[in-house]
Every structure is written in C-alpha cells, then in structure tokens.
Amino acid sequence: MWTYEKRLQFPVRISKTCPKTASLVISQFGGPDGELAASMRYLSQRYTMPCKEIGGLLTDIGTEELAHLEMICAIIYQLTKDLTPEQAKADGFDAYYIDHTSALWPAAAAGVPFNACELQSKGDAITDLTEDLAAEQKARTTYDNLLRVIDDPDVLAPLQFLRQREVVHFQRFGEALEKIKNSLDAKNFYYYNPEFDKQFVKA
Amino acid sequence: MSDRNTWMKEIAETGFFLDDLKLYLDTHPLDQDALNTFAEYAKKRRTLLKEYAEHFEPLTCDCICPENNGSAAQKHWTWCGGPIPWDREASDWAAAAAPNFVKGGQ
Ligand SMILES: [Fe+2]
Numbered sequence: 001m002w003t004y005e006k007r008l009q010f011p012v013r014i015s016k017t018c019p020k021t022a023s024l025v026i027s028q029f030g031g032p033d034g035e036l037a038a039s040m041r042y043l044s045q046r047y048t049m050p051c052k053e054i055g056g057l058l059t060d061i062g063t064e065e066l067a068h069l070e071m072i073c074a075i076i077y078q079l080t081k082d083l084t085p086e087q088a089k090a091d092g093f094d095a096y097y098i099d100h101t102s103a104l105w106p107a108a109a110a111g112v113p114f115n116a117c118e119l120q121s122k123g124d125a126i127t128d129l130t131e132d133l134a135a136e137q138k139a140r141t142t143y144d145n146l147l148r149v150i151d152d153p154d155v156l157a158p159l160q161f162l163r164q165r166e167v168v169h170f171q172r173f174g175e176a177l178e179k180i181k182n183s184l185d186a187k188n189f190y191y192y193n194p195e196f197d198k199q200f201v202k203a
Numbered sequence: 204m205s206d207r208n209t210w211m212k213e214i215a216e217t218g219f220f221l222d223d224l225k226l227y228l229d230t231h232p233l234d235q236d237a238l239n240t241f242a243e244y245a246k247k248r249r250t251l252l253k254e255y256a257e258h259f260e261p262l263t264c265d266c267i268c269p270e271n272n273g274s275a276a277q278k279h280w281t282w283c284g285g286p287i288p289w290d291r292e293a294s295d296w297a298a299a300a301a302p303n304f305v306k307g308g309q
Contacts, residue, residue, distance in 0.1 A: 005218075078290075155307070179230070
C-alpha cells in the first residue's frame with residue numbers, strides 16, 4: 001500500500017506562465033521515457049523478481065518515480081494555470097487546450113498519448129534490469145534535451161534535480177544487476193531465465 | 204526554529220537525504236556507517252514532522268493530531284489544511300530559506 005506525504009520531493013516555484021515550455025516538459029509525464037512509464041515499469045516488474053532485495057529496490061525507485069511524476073505535473077500546472085486562450089494559440093498549446101483546458105493529461109511532447117507499450121515487464125530478471133538501466137539513461141537524455149532548450153531558471157532547478165536522480169537510479173540498478181548475476185552460473189548468465197527456471201538460481 | 208520556511212527546509216533536506224540513503228542501503232544492506240546514519244536522520248525526520256504538525260498542519264497521516272489545532276472545545280480536521288503541494292505557494296519556503304534550491308542555471 002502507499003501513504004501520501006503532503007509536499008513535493010523538491011520545491012517547484014514557477015512565476016511565469018509559458019504553455020510552450022509546458023508542452024515540452026509534458027513528455028516527462030506521459031512520454032516514452034517519462035515518469036509515469038518509469039513508475040509503472042518498476043512497480044509492475046517487482047512481483048516476479050526472484051531476489052527479494054531487488055523487488056524492494058524496484059518498489060522504492062518506483063515510489064520515488066511517483067514523486068517525480070508529481071513534480072513534473074506541478075511544473076506543467078504552474079506553467080499553465082493562468083493561461084489565456086490567446087497564449088495557448090500563440091504558443092502552440094491550443095490543440096491540447098481544446099481537449100484538456102489546463103488540466104493534466106499524460107502525453108508526449110509531440111502529442112502522442114501515454115502508451116503502456118513504452119515500458120516492458122518481461123518476467124526475466126536480466127532482461128528487465130537491462131531495460132531499467134536503459135530507461136534511466138533515456139530519461140536522463142530527455143532531461144538533458146529539456147535543459148538545453150528551456151531558459152527559465154525556475155523551471156531548470158527542478159529539472160536539474162530530476163536529471164540527477166536518473167543517474168542515481170542507474171547506479172542502483174547496475175548494482176542490482178550485478179547481484180542477480182552473482183546468484184547465477186557465471187559461465188552463462190543468459191542461458192536461463194532466473195525468474196522462471198528457478199532450479200538454476202543459487203539459494 | 205519558529206517559522207514555517209525554516210521548518211520546511213529542514214524537512215525537505217532530511218527527507219531527501221533519507222530517500223537517497225534508502226536506495227543505497229537497498230543495495231548495500233550491511234554498510235554499518237550508512238545504517239547508523241540512517242537511524243540518526245530517521246529519528247530527526249520523525250521529530251521534525253511531529254513538531255511541524257503541532258505548529259502548522261500534518262504532512263503525513265501519522266502526524267494528524269486534531270487535539271493540537273483549534274481549541275479543545277472545537278477540534279477540526281487538519282489533514283486538508285495547509286498549502287497544496289503543487290501550488291507555487293507551497294514551495295515559497297525554498298525562496299525564503301534556500302534560494303539556491305529554486306534557481307537553476309545552464
Ligand atoms: Fe528514475
């Protein structure tokens with residue numbers, strides 16, 4: 001289960017309305033490498049993870065991703081809450097505005113709706129952890145792209161924080177992958193599925 | 204500590220330190236120094252959350268203490284009070300107590 005803590009993990013305090021920036025940052029909400037995909041990826045994979053410490057790590061990182069999703073949504077909300085229809089039109093936010101006004105709806109920067117096909121839960125520990133390592137790097141690249149095109153320091157601060165967290169998550173998933181390998185036959189890690197062919201996993 | 208801003212800064216810093224250390228301990232469960240540090244800061248966080256709820260509003264369900272808000276004769280539900288996390292005002296503490304938190308740069 002989950003409980004809620006009534007604060008953001010890192011402060012979000014944006015003064016200037018900017019639907020254009022919101023339409024880019026939204027990718028980290030509902031885009032291919034966004035926080036919604038990240039949290040659902042880890043929270044889905046954890047059930048069948050053969051090593052319970054790694055199931056625990058997936059729970060903790062998946063939970064932190066939910067807190068990141070909340071920060072991203074707070075950024076978009078603050079960038080658009082005082083939006084006028086004229087600003088929406090001038091900034092290319094009008095198509096989104098027609099369907100969602102200034103509410104939050106998970107989509108990619110190019111307008112593609114959130115799609116569960118952006119994440120995998122394959123039921124093989126090595127496959128899934130390799131996916132997770134790639135996912136953290138893809139999210140980091142997306143943050144780097146955002147940091148290059150956005151210049152409002154109020155928006156950059158939380159994005160820089162979130163980028164750093166992707167690096168830390170990558171490190172932790174790397175350690176988890178090493179741990180799984182240690183419980184397998186070092187002569188051929190990739191021959192078995194440690195989640196399914198349990199007889200080959202050392203106790 | 205008397206003002207909301209300083210309190211929130213302490214809660215945010217302690218909370219984040221523990222978020223990060225928790226992930227480290229997930230993959231280094233026998234690191235004795237990290238375990239001791241975790242225990243120390245977890246205790247600090249519990250105290251901060253409890254004191255904040257007594258002065259202002261609860262941030263977690265475990266800190267809801269209606270008896271500390273309003274008069275004894277007229278208790279009220281405090282969980283819905285205080286700033287909404289995603290509102291700009293909820294992060295005002297950072298501008299006052301930790302301006303370098305909220306000003307990013309290229
Ligand atoms: Fe992440």
